[in-house]
Amino acid sequence: MSDDLPLGLLFGLLFLLICLSAFFSSSETGMMSINRYRLSHQAKGGERPAQRVLRLLGRPDRLIGVILIGNNFVNNLAASIATIIAIHFFGEVSGPAVATLALTIVILIFAEVTPKTYAAIKPERIAYPTSLALEPLLKLLYPLVWMVNAISNGLLRLMGVRNIEGGADSLTRDELRTVVHEAGAMIPRRHQSMLLSILDLENVTVNDIMVPRHEVSGIDLDDDLESILAQVRASQHTRVPVYKGDINNIIGILHLRNAARFLSKSEVTKAAIVQEAREPYFIPESTPLHTQLLNFQQQKRRIGIVVDEYGDVEGLVTLEDILEEIVGEFTTDVAGMQQDIHSQDDGSYVIEGTANIRDINKALGWQLPTDGPKTLNGLILEHLESFPDAPACLQVGTTRMEILQVKDNLITSARCWQYMRRGRTA
Known part of the structure; x- marks a missing residue:
């Protein structure tokens, strides 16, 4: 039969099969190397090539099955044609050996290393166009793919692999930190720092950032009224705790913008000061910052009193303190x-x-x-x-x-x- 086929046709078929082998090899690497997060983003944005690739990656066993079936078919056919050509030139004794050596080198360079390397570097350039052919090819070869996958998946289940479908990709906190670090110039350094600080909120408690009790500036109702009023007028804080005798006996939190209500009166009393104070908001010292940030939002609060397990005041923390953990200090020095x-x-x-x-x-x-x-x-x-x-x-x-x-x-x-x-x- 080989004598009936001209050598030009055989060489042409061999060249076509090597190109098809390169196609399957590069598509496999490109599909598996593509950035899943960028792909998901583009698919949600309505880009059809990304949606098509995402569908194929939804069942990686079927995708790999159709690629390997195609790749093995063209490689085996290429080996047969190469053997026919080599026998024509080198005889039946040396021909098969020469064909095996030559075809191995050609496929290794032109159908494996080169296309796979390019696909690993530029996965989107390979995955998007090859998906146009892989999707209908999967439908055409589905019975064969299904049979191969059934046997393969059965072996995987014996090895303990239960979920064959491509699940949603997820990252741990440490992996996400690495992604942020490796983003380079794509994310400004300042934004990288903020993102990493948000990830660290889970590891920091209010006890780590609170103002300790010995540094808390508050209003002691046991002081004389003149001293209290002088403290209110000279205070550099927007909100101050009001307590009686000891800071463990906090009565409320006074917002100094409300101080004008009793300062404008002809006679100011301690009762008027207490009346303007809002009930205190207490926080366990072990509360993580990301939880407390949500609590501040839900409770419509900006300041909380930190207490230990016995209910004793340890200090206070503000919304601004937590925000500074994310964006940094509100100062350049x-x-x-x-x-x-x-x-x-x-x-x-x-x-x-x-x-x-x-x-x-x-x-x-x-x-x-x-x-x-x-x-x-x-x-x-x-x-x-x-x-x-x-x-x-x-x-x-x-x-x-x-x-x-x-x-x-x-x-x-x-x-x-x-x-x-x-x-x-x-």
Whole structure:
């Protein structure tokens, strides 16, 4: 029969089969390499090629089945034709071996490596046009594809794979962080920082960002009226807690815009101040920030009192505090606004012992551990495992600390620096 077919036709058929092999190889790589999230976005936008590819990827077993059936068919047919041609030139003894070697090299270069590499680099350029042929080909070969898939899926179920259909793609929080990091110039750096901060809200509680109780400025109703009025007029805060005797006995939250109502009266009483105060809103100290953000929205609140498990006041947190965790401090010079951090000429920092560790990290770009103590004093004591009788030095990660002052069982200040950034060695 080979004598009845001219060599020109055989070479033409062989060339066509190699092209078809390249088509199936590139379509397989392109379909599997395409960005699923961009594809879903384009499909929702009404782009038909994306919708077509998405339909094919909905059953990857059928897609791979039709591609491999086509690829194996054309490769086997190409091998047969190559053998006929090689026998014509090299005889029946050497022909098959020459055909196998030559065709392997040709298919490897022109039908496998080159088209698959291009498809991996430009998956959309391959997946969209090839889907025009793959979709009707799948319908044409469906009985054969179904039979192959039935056997294959049965073997997969024996291996523990139950769900054959292509499910909805999902990312974990850590994977989404990697996506944001790798977005590069597609997402501005400022927006990347905000997106990562939103992802971190789940790991941060109100206890981490609250204003501690010893720093809370409030109105004590046990003070004389003149002192209270002077405090109201000089307050730099929009909302202040009102308590009686002790901050654990909070009566309400006073919005200072309401203070004009009693300040305008000829006689001001403490009862009038209490009347203008809104009932306090209490928050458990372990509440995650993403939960508290929703709670503020639902409760129509902007400030909450943080309490521990015994109901004692630990501090207060505001809506602005949570927003700053997302967008950053509402200032361009965070370190300059941080009163507990004092820059030194040698590149080190003298930091107050009561400084919050998260504030230190944000202000200086450090990575001190935040899963334990909340203040620098607590962090130092945790690592020393005892209260220092005299100034001492220690190292926490890449940060070196020198205790400068100790007073009343409290480390009041320490000199800190990043030794790696200053070219030092541990």
